[in-house]
Amino acid sequence: MASIRAQAIILIILTSLLVVPALAGIKYLDGSPDLTAYIAGTNEYTAGSDIQIAVVIENNGMSLDKQVASNIIDRDDPPTTAKFVTVTMTAGDAPLVIESDPQMIGDLASQTRKTVTIHAKVNQDAPADTYALPLNISYTRFDSVDQFDTDSFRYYYVQDNITVTVPLVIKPEVIPEVISVTSGHLVAGADGYLNLTIKNTGSLDGSKATVKITRNDNSPVTPVDSSVFVGDFPAGSTRSCQYKVTVADTAQNKSYPVDVAVVYQNKEGDVVTSRTETVGVNVGNKVDFVILSPPAQMSPGSKKTIQVEYKNIGNSTIKSAQARISAVDPFTSTSDVAYLGDLAPGQSAVASFQISVASDATIKEYGLDSEIRYRDALDTTYISDPMKVSIDVKDLTGFAGIISHPVYLSILIAVIIGIIYTALHFIKKKR
Template identity: 65%
Template sequence: MEITFPQKSRIAIILLLMTAVLLVVPAQAGTRFFGGSPNLTAYIAGTDQFTAGSEIQIPVVIKNTEIDDNYEVSPDIVDRADVPTTAKFVTIAMGAGNAPVTVKTDPQMIGDIPSQAQQTVVFSAKVNENAPGGTYTLPLTINFTQFSSVDQLDNMGSFRYYYVPVNMTLTVPLVIKSEVIPEIVSATSENLVAGSSGYVNLTIANTGSLDGTKATVQITQHDDSPVSPVDSSVYIGDFPAGSTVSCQYKVSVAKDAENKTYPVDVTVLYQNDEGDFISSQTKTAGVPVGNRVTFVILSPQVIMSPGSTNTIQVEYENTGDSTIYNAEARVSVVAPFSSSSAVAYIGELAPGQTAVASYEISVAQAATLKQYGLDSEIRYNSALGDTYVSDPVKVSISVENLTGIQGIISNPVYVSLIIAVLIGIIYGVIHTRRKNR
């Protein structure tokens, strides 16, 4: 069945339907902002306190604190692509300013920062070794682009946007802690040679900005350095900023050390203003080390014959870099040799000096004719009174049959016969003279 409405009823129904559509589908509204601009602030996230000589990371937070509260919303407004409170294409660079630091990070791009948003950027830096304590300011150079205005070109939604560049500088505080900073003024050594003990003398200055109290200067072995401390700590008490102190340490040196300068590490343990005990940064001192005590034999090869006994002279030279004291030289005799006096006192011997030791050596009658080497070593005291024994050196002896007068004299049988003959001749002469009286 077909239903028909009068003309006026149709118009009323159409208006009713149009009203219902308007209620269900709201008109599209746009937003127009009236002025405003980014308001950027900066601060360091986390701690802003650092120590001298340290490699540091500085996390800087850049925040746009501007609020978008000056705008209107209307159905006949078309939304713009940008708003004036957004900082676009932000680039940030950190400088050292008056701070004793070196900034290592180049300028960084961090993108857009809308209203009430923030970005964090991290800068790497190095605090100077002797940086005095205090509060410093680091400048932040910030470049960005800001929306300025817009022209509507037509009714179809075509626009032309205008932007302006902005350059601004912010600062953030940086705190460098006051502390004791040791500086090696001088490092010398006494009687310090390879394979022995000696002394290291250090002069240390406090180049920091803090007066340390109850301070102790400590030395430790540096990595695999052959110099290692025997006495590692010297208590110095108060260590004011700008003051200097001298310390002496007994150290030992490995036997394989060379004639050169080796490192030792130096640290100061002190009490700060808060009563806490703090270890300073470690500094390295160079310690001169001399050649170890060694000897060479200067005397020529000794020649002996089987069955003979000789007093041989052996000349030793001190080729090291330190004086030895109460030295005794000795020779180790093994078959076919024997000795009734294998030790000789040679006393004090400075570097480059020589001394002669005498030994009585016998060779067995059945000794093989050849060259022999007898070990000889020197037992001595260092300047500190420590006792050492040198590396062995060889006393060269050649056993061979001697000829002529030398062979007769060196053979005890021949010598005995000669003595007997001489005694007989002397006796005969005396007896003959008595008869002739």
């Protein structure tokens, strides 16, 4: 009985060996790599943008016929495997620049895929359209094998190249281009108006558009009114916008940046913000003045009308300027305000002030504070930084000292009157 059972087990084992050969090898009778490519995610981009194109390389190669036998040794590489795959993208007719070098992605077996990222820059003026980007894929594949004996083989590989295309879409959009910038009398430390003319150089007709300006980093030019609604903004059309801005008093006589963008509604009804264009705004020096006149000469106890010449050394015209002097001890003034009128850049005007000096004033040079009140081009009133009006108080000698001193002048007048009276009396008596 045991013998019969053992014989049955041996028979089953032998039968199974006939159905599935032990350690059988596979020989592929056909097949080769079949590579395709497509862009993962969105393939829509805007003009002027830096983009990263995620391209998926897929191997769909299949072997339909194969041979399985115990005397076959497995090949190192199936004929469907693409080895040492290198991917190179070119721009073709698309308005962009490919910035990535050829990229190696290694081996790609059948029914597998790998993703490669291509960096590119879309031209600023790229027309909206769908473009085909050529993608060259070079690889090595198994070709044939020579068997010299049971355990000695020589494999042969060949180099292949294919070119496929992937579609890339440049979306229509509103592209703002500032074609003129005027800032009038925009100067440091003051408010002013900025006038822009903007053209839509894109291919999309924007609707419900608003042109916005924003401060650029640490620029001293800051918008007070930052948005102007322009409504429909068709491709190729222009719009004029005016903005009120303020300029920091630290600004110098040069051009400063301001950022411009358009917020609009596209055809799908989505609210979109355009790319930002940076433009330069000319700013003049802060309105400032200098005193050109030399120090006024006075003596203790004297009274005098002094002349002070002021010059506008800023970059803009001021209107209705008034000069004021602050008289402090030992000075007094009966007229401390003088009208100068309008002053263009580089123009000067003279103000007259009546000043008295106390009789006990110390002999030295004094500086009296003076300032100018004026209006700018926007009719906004400003007051200048204080300036010093120099008055040199000293004792005057000779005739000048006599006539400048009230007591001495009174005595002199009395003496002159006495002389005249004596002379008249003498003449009358002689007659």
